[in-house]
Amino acid sequence: MADLHHQIESQPVIVVLVPLPLHSHLNQALQLATLIAAYKIPVHYATSATHCRQAKLRFNGQKSSDISNIIHFQELPDPISSYPENNLHPSLNASLELRHPMTALLQKLSSLSKRVVVINDSNMAYVVQDIPSISNVESYSFTCISAFSLLCILSQGILTTEETRFRKIVGGIEKIPQMTQTVTPEILNFLAVQSPYVDLKHGDIINTCRTLESSYLDLLKDENRDKKPQWALPLHTLHYRVDGVDKSRDKCLVWLDKQPPKSVLFVSFGSSTSMVEKQVKELAVGLRGSKQRFLWVLQDAERADGLSKAWKSGLPDGFEESVKGIGMVTRDWAPQVEILGHGSVGAFMSHCGWNSCMESLSMGVPIVAWPMHSEQPYNALLVTEMLKAGVAVKECDGDLVGSDLIKEAIEEIMVSDEGVIKRERAEEIGLSLRKAVEEGGVTRLEVDSFVKHITR
Template identity: 70%
Template sequence: MAAVHDQENPPAAAAAVVVVVVPFLFQSHLNQALQLAHLISSYKIPVYYATSAAHCRQAKLRYNGKNTSSITHLNFIELPMPPFLSPPPNPNSTLKFPSHLQPCLDVCLELRHPTAALLRQLSSSSKRVVVINDTNMAYVTQDVATIPNAESYSFSCISAFSLHCIINQGILDEYKTNVDRIYLKPIAETVTPEILKFAAYQSPHEDLKSGDLINTCRTLERSYLDLLKDKKQWAVAPLNPVIRATDEMINNNTCLLWLDKQPRKSVLFVSFGSTTSMMDEQVKELAMGLRQSKQRFLWVFRDAERGNAFSDDNGDRKSGLPDGFEESVEGIGMVTRDWAPQVEILGHGSVGAFMSHCGWNSCMESLSMGVPIVAWPMHSEQPYNALLVTEMLKAGVAIKECDGDLVGSDLIKEAIEEMMVSDEGVIKRERAEEIGLVLRNAVEEGGATRLEMDSFVEHITR
C-alpha cells in the first residue's frame, strides 16, 4: 500500500474525523469525486482521495476547478493496482457502452485489500474514518464493516430520476408515453453483460452504507429524491464550479479564444464525453447536419478513451470527417481534437446550447451555467437523463432514439435549428437560464445545496 500521505502533502496532525473518497475509474466519476473531496476539505476536514496512481494523475490533470492549486491540500493516495490491457474503442459497435474499458474495471476489484489497509491505518489515529465510495466501488470498500470506528456513505454520480428508473424498471412504460424521440430501454439492454456482472459484485455490500450522497440538487429533483429516500440522504450538487469564465480562466486555450470572437449565445458546443465513439458514417452525418444548420459550433472531435488515459493515441480520432469539412466551415465552426475545458466552455457567454450524450456530469455542468441541451443519449442511464432534461425540466430538445441506428443529417439539422433559431428554442433557453440561477443560488450560503452539505458535515463530525 502507498504511504498515507503523498509527496505533495506533509503529514497532518491526527484528526478527530478523516474522510476517504474512493472513486469509480471512469473520467466523469473521477472528476465528480474529486470535486466532492475538495468541497468536504473546505470544512477543514482531512480528505484522502484513494485510487490507482494512473487515475490519481488523471483526476488531477483534468480537474476542472478555476485554480488547480486549490486541490494541493488533498491527500492523493496511490493504491497499487495490477496492470491491465488497454484496447482501443470499437466505433462500429451498435452497443455504445465502452466495453473496451472492461479490463480496467476487472482489475480495479483488486483495490479492495490496499483500500482496507489504508482504512485500518487511518482508523488507528482518528476518532472516526468516513468512507465515501462511488456506488460502483462498494465491493472495494466492503472491509469498512470490520473497522469499529469507520462508517461508509455511497456517492451516486447519476440523477435521482435515473436512479428511480433503474431501481423501478417497471415504471418505464409510464414515461414512454411522454416522449417520441428518446427510446427508453431497460438499462440492461444498453450495457454489456460484463458490466452487469461487475455491478453484481457491488450489490451484496450496498447495505453497509450509513447514507447516500447524490450528485443532484434538491430544488431540482425533490420529488425523485423523496421516492428514493430509505436512509439518510444528502443532495450535494452542483459540484462543479459555477462561476462563468473570466480572463483568468482562459490561459490562452484555443477553444476559449475562438469563442471570444463569436456573438453572445450563438455557438452550439458539441461533445459526447470520454466514453463515446461514433462510427465514421455517423460522424459524416453529424458533420453534414452541423454544416447544413448554418449555426456556429465548437465540436470536440475525439474517440472514447482507453482504459489508460495516458496511451500515446488516447482519444485520437483521425478519420470520419468529410473531405474539406473544416475548410468549408471556417469562420462558422471549429473542430478541436484536444481535451477541452468543458466547464469553462459552457460558462462562456458565446455558448448558446450543448449537444451532449447526457452523462449526468455534463448535464449538471450545462444546466448550472444556464445552457440548454440538445440531447443525444448513447448508453447506460443517459436516456433517462435525457428524458429528465427535455420533458421534465423542459430545458432541452431530443435528437434521437438511443437505439444504435444511424441518425441522418436532416434529423440533426432539425434538432439544432429547433434549439438555436426557433421560438420553442427561445423558451428552452430561458428555462435553462432559470435552472442555472436556481443551481448557482443553491451553492451560496443559505442555499439548498449548501445547507445539505452543512448537514452532512455536521453528521459525520457529530
C-alpha cells in the same frame, strides 16, 4: 507513516474518497474531496496509482499543481491484471482487486483517528465491503448519476432484487429504456457484483441539486426502508465560477469571443464515447446544413490511462474549409465548463452524461440530447421531457442518425419558437442552481448538514 500520523493524529475525523476508476467518476470524487477539505477536515483520495495520477492531471479539466497540498493521495498498487488501453470491461474488473489494499489502508487510518468516514462511489461497494469489520469506520455511498436515472435503474431491479418498491417513477412515463439495451452484459455483471454490499452504507450522497430533482430525491428517501440520511450535492455548481477565467489561454474561448451572444452550438460527446466514421460524416453534414455557428470537439474515447486520441478521419472532404467563419473543429482537449459559461454559447449537443448535463444546466444552456449508453438515455429523458430544457436528436438504439434529423434538432433549439421557450427554461434552471450554492442557499445548507453529521 510517521508523517501521516503527525498530519492527522489530532483530528477526530478523517475522510477517505474511493472513486470508480473512470475519468468522470474520478473527477467527481476529487471535487467532493476538495469540497470537504475546505472545512479543514483531512481528506484522503484512495485508488490505484494509475488513477491517482490521472485524477490529478485532469482535475476540473486542467492541471492542478497544488491539489496534492489539499488532498492526501493514497496510491494503491495497480491491479495485477492492469488497465488496458481501450477496453472498459477489464478496467472495471481490475478495480475489484483493490478490495484488500483498501481494507489494509482503512485499518491503518482507523488507528489514527476517532472516526474514519469513507465515501465510496456506489459502484465500488464490493471494494469497501470489509468496513463493518472495522469498529470506527463508517461508509457513505456517492452516486454520480441523477436521482431520476437512479430511480429508473432501481425500477428494473438492476441494483436490488426489490424493484417493485421503485416502480412509482415509471408511472405515466412512456419509453423508459431498459438497462439491458444500454449497457453490455459485462457491465451488468459488474453491477451485480456490487449488489450484495450496497446496503452496508450509513447514508447517500447524490450529485444533484434539490431544487432540480426534489420530487425524485423524495421518492428515493420515501422508499428507503432503513431511513438512512440523504444529501444532494451538485458538485459542478459548488465549485465552478465563470468570473476570473483567463479566456486568452484557450483557442476555443478566443474563437467564441468573436461570435454573437447565444449564437453557437457547442458539440461534444464526453470522454467515454466514440462515433463510427459514417456517423461523424452525417453529423458534419447536419451541422453544415443547419447554417448555425458551432464549436465541435472531435475526439475518440479516452483510454484507461486518461488519454484520448483525436479523430484523423471521418469528416467530408473540405468540410472545415466550407464552414470557415461559422464553425470551428478542434481535436484537442477543450475546457468544457468555461465554454458552456461563455456568453456566445446558445446550446449544447451532448451525449447526456450527468457531468455534462449538470455543467450545461448550471450555466443556463439548453441541451440537444444524443444519448449513447449507460444511464445517458434517462438523463436525456429528464432534460427533454421532465425539465423541458432541451430537444432530442434520437433514442439510444445504436442506429445511424441521418444528417436531416441532426439538422432538424439543431434548428429546433437554435431558431424555432419552441427552442426559445426551452432556452428560457434552461436559463431559469441555471439561475436556480446558482442561487442554491450561494450563502444560505439550499445546497450550501446541505453541505453544512453533511459535514455536521460526519463530525458529530
